[in-house]
Amino acid sequence: MTRRSVFGSVRLGYVVIESARFSEWRRFGRDAIGMHLDEPLSDVMRFRLDEHECRFLLQRGPAEDVVALGWQLDDHDVFDEILTRAIHSGVPVTEGTDEEAALRGVERLVRLPGPNDLAQELFVRPRPGEAKLHMAARGGFVTGDLGMGHVAITSKQPLQMRGYYTNVFDARLTDYIDETIDGVKLKIRFLRVNPRHHSVAIASVRRLPMNPIRTRVQHLNIQVADLDDMTAAYRRVKQLGFTMALGIGQHTNDKELSFYAQTPSGFEWEVGWNAILVDESTWEPRTHQGISIWGHNPEGQSLVDKIKQVKFGAQSLLQREDPVRALAGVGIPDN
Template sequence: MSSVFGNVHLGYVVIETEKFGDWRRFGREAIGLHVDELRSDAMRFRLDDNECRFLLKRGPVEDVTALGWHVDDHNTFDEIMRRVTGHGVPVAEVAAEEAALRGVERLVRFPGPNGLVQELYTRARTGCGPLQMANHGGFVTGDSGLGHVAITTKKPHQVHGYYDTVFDARLSDYIDETIGGVKFKIRFLRVNERHHSVAIAAVNRLPINPVRTRIQHLNIQVNDLDDMTTSYQRIKELGFDMALGVGQHTNDRELSYYAITPSGFEWEVGWNPLIVDEATWEPTTHQGISIWGHTPEGQTIIDKLAQFKTGIRSLFQAEDSVAALAGSGIADG
């Protein structure tokens, strides 16, 4: 079995929402992305040559529903398909109309952890016309992929096992952090040169998930520091809520902030994270997510109570980790 590591890149994110007006303002005016209005029930954000990096579809979920993964060639595509179907997990061909909405070719989908559908494609179409963005320096994509997503889960070993089985994900490091009196362990997985494309957060020794949405946050990376700071200012001026102010992470050294999207999950804009050197990198554990900054902004006692209630409800809710693809679960850390 050949490894697919390095040939897989986070390509796009699908979001279901009824708040098109708020999302339009958030994406175009606050974050600084290019917006394409497709039809009354679909809108796209661009940030580079790809026709679609974020697809917003009208619906009541207010959440991320799917992750699109770009693979470099048909051999990699076929190898991943062998792994998924070989474990008895169903793969569905995606209709041409849905592939067109995402601006991609040879698209299939299969189940993923935490209700996140995984979509796989081989080629992205180039967008028509010049980008019209408030971000002037552009974004880092290419071999690093779009950015990353962070998932909270009650089954971190199984989620780690899933991405190892499907994409040969490698462990970059861990962070131990206490948030609101609750101890978390966060695992950071890479599938290419980017320090991580998936982060997996879990409450230590408690089977609860305090986050309502399928992802806790997503990340995009700017080329220029000025674009990060000006987008931070725009978010504040436009009245969108901020989760964490500007700070620097302990593990990948990225400078970033976290805003709260109209659908409730967080959106991180970052600058200058390190790139992993595969020849020398060794996983380690960091204490705390930040060297400095990332101070909580605007959280009220009502917000904390809502998180507590979500955590309690999660005790009685099943969580699908797609066990067939999780192996025995990776007993890491």
């Protein structure tokens, strides 16, 4: 069977979050981060960044976590190619209901199981939002052909997770970062599915099968078009009393200026500006030492938070992590 590459025809389209903390999320997403908030329903809340009807879907539930990633595909040929890969691998494919598609602002979706119990949803056509955008981020957000940002995931099986995104979306390795935090050595792999520097980052503890993060994702990222909107969001997060995880700084690899706030559900939310794009004709992966050129200093982590991370890490040693091996293969060896 001839395999057609789908690289460049995929972008992160939306994120689904399960939470019971709607009032806190309303203040966080609309008032602090500056996104457009649709008129919320009793069990559903939707945020927009642009003309798409939905970029973040919150559904009421106990998880306090991201539960699904929605991937926008260029056309139905790409859709069918990825679907064929999943079906030929024997992976169960679930057709989304009309109600699920409507909540996500898409015409049709299918769902694949993903690593770390993070569902992967595929769609082609997003629906445009009808209401006029009302956002504190006056310059808007960087989306379009690049998608809406990235997700960072911690894993005990990083090579299998990289294999999954490579086999499903033809993701390419952009670079690595080696970092030591509180004495724990981490390796982070950055994967791209289009010219955005990365849409998925995979972090792992070196030489130890543990995961110190409770949630399926460590952080979500969105990118503003204007520097003033990033610094204004930073001020609003602090003024409204939300926890700042990392202050403003600049990354070593994608050169993005950003900060990290803690969401009401516990994972982190990065707001960034001016990340570089990848030139496929010249790019070569390399390893960077440390996540930051400057800044990104911890601001909100207490001793209790650190103890919780140690506890989660210890518990994870005994927990199984499903890499969806049928699509991950044996994993991608690091170069």
